[in-house]
Amino acid sequence: MSFHEMWAELLPVGRSAASGGYRRFAWTGADTDCRAWFRQQAEGRGLAYEVDRNGNQWAWQGDPAAGDAVVTGSHLDSVPDGGAFDGPLGVVSAFAALDALRERGARFTRPVGIVNFGDEEGARFGLACVGSRLTAGAVTPEQAHRLTDADGVTLRRAMEAAGHDPDAIGPDPERLARIGAFVELHVEQGRALDLSGDRVGVASAIWPHGRWRFDFRGEANHAGTTALADRRDPMLPYAETVLAARREARLAGAVATFGKIGVEPNGVNAVPSLVRGWLDSRAPGQDGLDAVVTGIEKAAREHAAAHGVDLDVVRESFTPVVEFDHALRDELVRLLGGAAERSVPVLGTGAGHDAGILAGRVPTAMLFVRNPTGVSHSPAEHAAEDDCLAGVDALTDALEGLACT
Structure with a gap:
């Protein structure tokens, strides 16, 4: 054949x-x-x-x-x-x-x-x-x-x-x-x-490359009645972290991608309680990759704290x-x-x-x-x-x- x-x-x-x-x-x-x-x-x-x-x-x-x-x-x-x-x-x-x-x-x-x-x-x-x-x-x-x-x-x-x-x-x-x-x-x-x-x-x-899971945990609430100042919306620090990933990767000559996301309760009229995003990052060398991921996590924690949101970061896989x-x-x-x-x-x-x-x-x-x-x-x-x-x-x-x- x-x-x-x-x-x-x-x-x-x-x-x-x-x-x-x-x-x-x-x-x-x-x-x-x-x-x-x-x-x-x-x-x-x-x-x-x-x-x-x-x-x-x-x-x-x-x-x-x-x-x-x-x-x-x-x-x-x-x-x-x-x-x-x-x-x-x-x-x-x-x-x-x-x-x-x-x-x-x-x-x-x-x-x-x-x-x-x-x-x-x-x-x-x-x-x-x-x-x-x-x-x-x-x-x-x-x-x-x-x-x-x-x-x-x-x-x-x-x-x-x-x-x-x-x-x-x-x-x-x-x-x-x-x-x-x-x-x-x-x-x-x-x-x-x-x-x-x-x-x-x-x-x-x-x-070298790996995958990291970022869990942003806030508070579910009504999208129509909850004042912006009263929200603990995990979508906001997640979005800012996506932009931080692009910035950190560009500075290091690496790549970083949030390509998968999970949202709970995932309703159009609900402030989410959880936004879970998966980061894939790769770089020509280990030092560069470490710098990128460290920079992304630092930014994520700063943005999460600013919005009253908790953050857990878990490395799910890594290949040197x-x-x-x-x-x-x-x-x-x-x-x-x-x-x-x-x-x-x-x-x-x-x-x-x-x-x-x-x-x-x-x-x-x-x-x-x-x-x-x-x-x-x-x-x-x-x-x-x-x-x-x-x-x-x-x-x-x-x-x-x-x-x-």
């Missing part, structure tokens, strides 16, 4: 007719359909298929028990109303690259694996990269079991409903020990390649800076440069990935495919088919250089 055929087959799964975006959330019907697609692709190629204790899917060319395997892949879930490329491009390209290697008559000297990591986006339970975090021991089973979605459904219950054993989740050092290198292909979530005119680039590092394995990165640059010794761009990113989670346990690297607008996490996310095919070629060359003679 060609890249185009695989892409067309996966494209409708989990797509919203209303927004045109994707709602492929962990352990839902759309996720089940994506998993069925992955299994079909694996078994249709005669690959050994398995699901690990954390719900990640694997397809193997050769015996993974032999060790020193070269693994590629990404994820199939999405953010709410996300684009088609973030995650799926890496999985579809992995199968297409393996097909290309077989067509070349490549002789495999190392096992090659393709993976679909579960719940990378964290759209349902609020924690990104759950599948890879559990595997790498970056989150404990107890912490994972406590995760709940917006409807109060726990991760444990959701996994059970989908037919997976939640008591089996946890670190998987034996599986990680099989992997000699992990290479994740991903659409670029920015415009660096478009500006440089390159179709494909190699990642250098992932910025990830430097991808230098030797593997340089080898990819060499392999992609080819005999012509053409220049291959190396660029950093503010987006988190499963490759970043695994980087502390196995050598990892990433390839980026050009995104002409830089838009991501949106139905407008796009990559031209020619650029996608260039990504497949690059991944094929990388796998051939790493896993074949």
